Amino acid sequence: MLNTHGNLRGGMNILFGSNEFGKTTLLEFIRRILFGFPKRKSAEINPYLPQKGGAHGGHLVCELASGKIIQVCRTPGPNGGRVTVTGSHEGVQGQEF
Numbered sequence: 390m391l392n393t394h395g396n397l398r399g400g401m402n403i404l405f406g407s408n409e410f411g412k413t414t415l416l417e418f419i420r421r422i423l424f425g426f427p428k429r430k431s432a433e434i435n436p437y438l439p440q441k442g443g444a445h446g447g448h449l450v451c452e453l454a455s456g457k458i459i460q461v462c463r464t465p466g467p468n469g470g471r472v473t474v475t476g477s478h479e480g481v482q483g484q485e486f
Contacts, residue, residue, distance in 0.1 A: 422449050422461055425469020446470070 404412055417437060423428075426445060427434045439445060448462040462473045 409425070418447060419449065422447055422463045425472075427467055427469075 404415065406412060414437065417435070421437075429436065437445075444465060446462070446464040448460055450460050451456065452458050457476060459474055459476045462475075463470045465471075
């Protein structure tokens, strides 16, 4: 697991590394948590099976421009999966963002 908490800065960050370093895997994780899991019917899509078994899903901790910290969680399900966004004291669920 790549943990960059505290290592990324505001503005642009560049991740680089040799082949098989995990750059594309990290990009796909971010895409799928923010925008939904692809439909399993497509043979062209890499399913990125969980390394230690279990279900797909995960969460991102994000700092907004306002300085507010939110957590975006997604679990598998219809229409890209179920997403939950939580902040300091509130939570929002659904796909309508």
